[in-house]
Amino acid sequence: MSTHIGAKPGEIAERVLMPGDPLRAKWIAETFLEGATCYSTVRNMFGFTGTYQGVRVSVQGSGMGMPSASIYTHELINEYGVNTLIRVGSCGAITEDIGLRDVIAAIGASTDSNMNRFRFDGLVDYAPVADFALLRSAVDAAEARGIPMRVGPVFAADAFYIEKEGFYDRLADYGVLAVEMETAALYTIAARYRARALTILTVSDQLRTLQHASADERQQTFSQMVEVALDAVIS
Numbered sequence: 311m312s313t314h315i316g317a318k319p320g321e322i323a324e325r326v327l328m329p330g331d332p333l334r335a336k337w338i339a340e341t342f343l344e345g346a347t348c349y350s351t352v353r354n355m356f357g358f359t360g361t362y363q364g365v366r367v368s369v370q371g372s373g374m375g376m377p378s379a380s381i382y383t384h385e386l387i388n389e390y391g392v393n394t395l396i397r398v399g400s401c402g403a404i405t406e407d408i409g410l411r412d413v414i415a416a417i418g419a420s421t422d423s424n425m426n427r428f429r430f431d432g433l434v435d436y437a438p439v440a441d442f443a444l445l446r447s448a449v450d451a452a453e454a455r456g457i458p459m460r461v462g463p464v465f466a467a468d469a470f471y472i473e474k475e476g477f478y479d480r481l482a483d484y485g486v487l488a489v490e491m492e493t494a495a496l497y498t499i500a501a502r503y504r505a506r507a508l509t510i511l512t513v514s515d516q517l518r519t520l521q522h523a524s525a526d527e528r529q530q531t532f533s534q535m536v537e538v539a540l541d542a543v544i545s
């Protein structure tokens with residue numbers, strides 16, 4: 311086992327879906343994987359391995375925010391040999407042309423996290439980006455399933471509750487589609503250790519119109535996001 315994951319060597323697949331919510335990991339494993347078994351309950355951050363269309367796939371909760379997601383990303387890659395990670399998360403849309411329940415693939419992530427400034431001694435504003443082949447596979451999968459999916463940049467925020475007048479407007483001015491809390495760290499760590507990473511998100515909150523998805527709506531459209539992610543992760 312690693313410091314934060316209770317799996318034995320070989321229990322985690324090379325391909326992993328990573329939701330923030332550990333109960334979403336359980337739901338994905340029970341709903342979409344065959345023969346799924348739980349390999350870790352450490353900190354209740356559940357992880358499961360099963361098969362999807364005959365291919366071994368794991369689902370690991372990452373927790374909320376970049377410090378937590380960094381731990382799981384680092385250990386999955388470096389302690390368990392994971393080479394492909396797709397985050398399946400929720401997000402807040404910051405442009406009015408994106409609706410509740412829409413699916414977004416993150417081509418890159420800006421952030422207010424200080425992690426990369428620390429990493430590069432404050433001299434570089436590193437640009438964390440998605441793996442192109444995974445992104446292309448996700449786009450192909452969404453098209454094949456008839457699921458509309460926007461592709462664009464997101465903002466990975468340190469804080470969920472931001473009291474900064476006009477901040478989302480300014481991000482939207484620069485083309486940012488949505489706000490979430492993990493992708494900059496995921497893309498950076500995957501790049502560092504030569505793994506492939508992608509984030510796919512479902513809009514749970516429309517931050518312009520202040521609409522919020524109901525629990526049922528979230529579950530239904532999370533299904534679309536997960537189907538696209540599973541098709542891409544086994545590609």
Ligand SMILES: O=P(O)(O)O[C@H]1O[C@H](CO)[C@@H](O)[C@H]1O
Nearest residue numbers: 329330331374399400490491
């Ligand atoms: O739904 P998940 O994957 O947790 O993602 C989003 O939801 C959490 C905030 O509610 C943050 O982790 C954010 O990134």
Ligand SMILES: O=c1cc[nH]c(=O)[nH]1
Nearest residue numbers: 400401402489490515
């Ligand atoms: O980080 C997040 C996730 C969902 N909704 C938000 O507004 N922010």
